[in-house]
Amino acid sequence: MRLTLHVWRQQGPRTKGRLVRYQMDNVDHEMSMLECLDVLNEELIGKGDEPIAFEHDCREGICGSCGFMINGVAHGPARATTVCQLTMRNFKDGDSLTIEPWRASAFPLIKDLVVDRRSFDRIVASGGYISVSTGNAPDANAILVPKDIADRAMDAAACIGCGACVAACPNASAALFTGAKISHLGVLPQGQPERHLRALSMVAQANLEGFGGCTNIGECTAVCPKEIPLEVIARMNRDYIAAALSQRDAEVNTIRPFTEWSTGSKLVNDPHATS
Amino acid sequence: MGTIALGVRDNVAARFWGSTNGKKAVMAVTGLILFGFVMGHMLGNLQIFEGPVAFNDYAKFLRSVPLGLWLARIVLLTSVVLHVTASVQLVLRKRRARPVAYASKESIASTYASRTMYWSGPIILAFVIYHLLQFTFGVTGVPDYQEGEVYRNVVSGFGQPAIAIWYIVSMLLLCLHLRHGVWSMFQTLGVNHPRYTPILRHGATLFAVVVAIGFISIPVSVLFGWVS
Ligand code: SF4
Ligand code: FES
Numbered sequence: 001m002r003l004t005l006h007v008w009r010q011q012g013p014r015t016k017g018r019l020v021r022y023q024m025d026n027v028d029h030e031m032s033m034l035e036c037l038d039v040l041n042e043e044l045i046g047k048g049d050e051p052i053a054f055e056h057d058c059r060e061g062i063c064g065s066c067g068f069m070i071n072g073v074a075h076g077p078a079r080a081t082t083v084c085q086l087t088m089r090n091f092k093d094g095d096s097l098t099i100e101p102w103r104a105s106a107f108p109l110i111k112d113l114v115v116d117r118r119s120f121d122r123i124v125a126s127g128g129y130i131s132v133s134t135g136n137a138p139d140a141n142a143i144l145v146p147k148d149i150a151d152r153a154m155d156a157a158a159c160i161g162c163g164a165c166v167a168a169c170p171n172a173s174a175a176l177f178t179g180a181k182i183s184h185l186g187v188l189p190q191g192q193p194e195r196h197l198r199a200l201s202m203v204a205q206a207n208l209e210g211f212g213g214c215t216n217i218g219e220c221t222a223v224c225p226k227e228i229p230l231e232v233i234a235r236m237n238r239d240y241i242a243a244a245l246s247q248r249d250a251e252v253n254t255i256r257p258f259t260e261w262s263t264g265s266k267l268v269n270d271p272h273a274t275s
Numbered sequence: 276m277g278t279i280a281l282g283v284r285d286n287v288a289a290r291f292w293g294s295t296n297g298k299k300a301v302m303a304v305t306g307l308i309l310f311g312f313v314m315g316h317m318l319g320n321l322q323i324f325e326g327p328v329a330f331n332d333y334a335k336f337l338r339s340v341p342l343g344l345w346l347a348r349i350v351l352l353t354s355v356v357l358h359v360t361a362s363v364q365l366v367l368r369k370r371r372a373r374p375v376a377y378a379s380k381e382s383i384a385s386t387y388a389s390r391t392m393y394w395s396g397p398i399i400l401a402f403v404i405y406h407l408l409q410f411t412f413g414v415t416g417v418p419d420y421q422e423g424e425v426y427r428n429v430v431s432g433f434g435q436p437a438i439a440i441w442y443i444v445s446m447l448l449l450c451l452h453l454r455h456g457v458w459s460m461f462q463t464l465g466v467n468h469p470r471y472t473p474i475l476r477h478g479a480t481l482f483a484v485v486v487a488i489g490f491i492s493i494p495v496s497v498l499f500g501w502v503s
Contacts, residue, residue: 006378019378072381098379105374170382170390171365172372173295203296212372213295213365215392216459222384231467238465241300244291252290 001027001088004096005040007052009112017109019098033076033086034059034066053112061085061225064160067167068113069100074164074223082162082225102167106174106209119209120161120177122255127201128181130190143189156184158226165220165228171212176220178206179232186239196243201253203240209257295368296463298361303460305354305361310457312351313449314482317489323502327426334425359400366393388455395452402445409438433497442494450487454480 003024010017027036034056041051057065061082068083070076076086091097099113107115145153157180165176182202185191191198214233221230291297319337323330338344382390405416409432413420417432433439457479461467466475496502 008378069377069379072377072379073383100377100379103373103375103377105372170385171369203294204290207294207296210372211295212369213299214463215299215365215389216455216462217385217389219382219385229469230462231469231472234462234465234467237296237300237463240294240296241465244287244297247287250285250287250290 001029001091001093003027003036003088003091003094006096006098007112008100009052010109012111013109017112019100027088027091029087029089029091031088032059033070033083033088036088053110053114055114056084059084062160064162067102067162067164069098069102069167071098074102074168075162075225079222080225080227082160085225102163104163104166104172104211106172106211107163107166115163117161117163119211119257120163120174122209122257123174123178123202123205124161124181126205126253126255127194127198128185129194130185130188131193132190145188149187153184153187156180156187156228156232159184159224159228160226162225164223164225166211168219168223169212169214170217170219171215173214173220174206174209174211175214175233175236176224176228176230178202179234179236180228182239183232183235186235195239196247197251197253199236199239199243200247200251203236204252205254208254295365298365299463301357302361303463305358306456306460308350308354309358310453310482312347313453313486317486320493321489323426323429323493324496330426330429331424334423355400355403359396362393362396386455388451389459391451392455395448398448399445399452402441402448405441429493430497430503433494436498439494439498443491446487446490449490450483453483453486457482 005022005024006019007022008017009020022040024036024040027039031039034054037052037054044051054068055065057063059066061084064082066082066084067075070083070086075081075083076090078086078090101107101109101113102115102117104115106119107117109115159177159180161177163177166172166174169175182199185198186195216230216233218230221228292301319333322333388395408414409416410425410428413422413428416435416438417428418435419431420428433442458472458475459479461472461475466472493502
């Protein structure tokens, strides 16, 4: 199968990027999208060109490392699929694919298709935890969780933090991600002690990171590889509003957004990497 | 647990307003108030079909309780100011949140109405200002405006096709705005349930269409001479 790829190439955070056209004459429809880029990279390396940088790890749709826009859709045309799981069967001979990185100021670009998603980590760190007593291991089933609640928590916990929701959102809002993380703990009995503080802190952090506001458009859930429903956003809003109206002190946990890389990272040559 | 409130305001109300979620909650509540007004206004206007006497009496009745009238005006004006301020700030934030645009971006699941809220909103605002100048203050758009002669003013205002069409187009945009806004405010305030949200979505569409048809019926009737 023949494909024309227009891939975003950008040396670093501070350089100008552009779409570069690559012609591929022998794409196997059994390949995944990432394998297709692997093949192209082999070719580029063979020619002495720099390969296209993209993130990947598990290649089985569970780690959340991979992701980019294909023809304007996050993770490409197949629903509930990450780009590592997207087979080239989804394209036809002669198709032309425009491949771009996620675009959001909270996801500063590092190189080519790789963006810095540490803002997500900070949202989780600000409130995505529960407190447990240390000591002996607790008895199993000491806290009863109804099946439907466990299922809902599991559905929300399926979020792999890929960032497609932000990428697809016209507002570049992180509402679906933050909502998923708030919901998956908030519906469980174990998540009740920090429920209000969690909503306040994670919402504050998402706002601090410079994501846009949610206008309930729904593009996020359509591209989400884990099909996280819009309901989690309503849940976040419910917890946030209840917490904000009832809080008695101004307590909230947030983390200073940092964009520099620690020494020893590959980007040590570029100390202003993503600031 | 310590308080590390970086860049987050100490005042709880200011922090609520400062967050996008809080701003949207304010927009939802003010939107609900404005939707209630629009609904009532539409139903009241339909009395024009009962003839000049009934319609002028209705207008007189509204003005007969100055306290209520001013209370309503203050609530509505406050709602408009908050609704517009929040939306302007959210648009500015949205611009900052994605400084580099996509070379290609598709919408695959959202409604046209939801994506055009930032267009329909300002046009409706412009319409409302014009509408007040036209029928409340009589400054423009009614050739022989007479205070209190509401029925006559409406007929002579909508007798001019250009003005009637501007009104109809604005009401169609209002229909779009409500189609997204009316269900969206529930989502923003935290109401979403697999059983009820589809009903809310359909209900929003129904209400939006009913409001638009109700309003549009008036200029259309004037243009066709059914009301004169
Ligand atoms: S909510 Fe879905 S799209 Fe967003 S980060 Fe999680 S898995 Fe990815
Ligand atoms: S590489 Fe792990 S989800 Fe795609």
